[in-house]
Amino acid sequence: GAGVSQSPSNKVTEKGKDVELRCDPISGHTALYWYRQSLGQGLEFLIYFQGNSAPDKSGLPSDRFSAERTGGSVSTLTIQRTQQEDSAVYLCASSPRARPYEQYFGPGTRLTVT
Amino acid sequence: GENVEQHPSTLSVQEGDSAVIKCTYSDSASNYFPWYKQELGKRPQLIIDIRSNVGEKKDQRIAVTLNKTAKHFSLHITETQPEDSAVYFCAASSDQTGANNLFFGTGTRLTVIP
Numbered sequence: 101g102a103g104v105s106q107s108p109s110n111k112v113t114e115k116g117k118d119v120e121l122r123c124d125p126i127s128g129h130t131a132l133y134w135y136r137q138s139l140g141q142g143l144e145f146l147i148y149f150q151g152n153s154a155p156d157k158s159g160l161p162s163d164r165f166s167a168e169r170t171g172g173s174v175s176t177l178t179i180q181r182t183q184q185e186d187s188a189v190y191l192c193a194s195s196p197r198a199r200p201y202e203q204y205f206g207p208g209t210r211l212t213v214t
Numbered sequence: 215g216e217n218v219e220q221h222p223s224t225l226s227v228q229e230g231d232s233a234v235i236k237c238t239y240s241d242s243a244s245n246y247f248p249w250y251k252q253e254l255g256k257r258p259q260l261i262i263d264i265r266s267n268v269g270e271k272k273d274q275r276i277a278v279t280l281n282k283t284a285k286h287f288s289l290h291i292t293e294t295q296p297e298d299s300a301v302y303f304c305a306a307s308s309d310q311t312g313a314n315n316l317f318f319g320t321g322t323r324l325t326v327i328p
Contacts, residue, residue, distance in 0.1 A: 133315075143258070143303065143322040156315065188232065201307050203248040203316060205257040 104206035121177045125194030133193045216241040220319025237304035238286045244306040294326045
C-alpha cells in the first residue's frame, strides 16, 4: 500500500518567510510524528500526535514552529519567520494503533533557508 | 527523560566481516528498541526491533541483543555486503508516558569496503 508521503520534496525560501510542510500518513495510522534532521546529524523529535489527544509539543525548538493535524490524518508543520538554522530535512512518520512503536517514515522535505 | 547513546559514530569493515553497533539507554522503563537504516538521501527504514521480554532476535544476517540490566542493546550484522553501507540509528521507547516517542541515538555511519 501507499506509504507516508510528504510535500514538497524540496523547499527553498528566503529568511523571514513562512513555510508550510505537509505530511500524509499511512491510511489508518493513528500516530504521527515530525522530526528534523540536519545535514549528517541524527533525528531531532519535534512533535507527536496520537488520535484526538493533545499533541506532545515538547520537541518544538521555538514558538516559530507549530503543527496541526486535521481530521486525524494530514498534518502540516508551519515555520514562521524562517531562519538559516532552520535549514534541514523535515521527516514525518506514522504508526498504527496496534503497534504504536513501529514508525514508518516519509521521504522528507529538504528545507533550505537562504 | 530518556537518553540514548550510540557508538561508534563511524565504522568501516571489509566486505564479509561482521559489524557491531552498540547503544545504551538511561530510562529503565524503556521497553521497545528498534533499529533504523538510512541510506544516503533516503528515509530511515525499520530493519529490526526487540522488546524487553526478549534477549536476542535474529533476521537473516542481522541480529539484535538486549541487556536490560546493563541498559544496553546492540546491532550485529554478519557477512557484510556493500549494500549494508548506510547510517544506522538505534532508538528506545516506553509506553508509560503515553507519548510513545522514540528517542534516537546519534547514528553510526557504516562503510563496507568491497
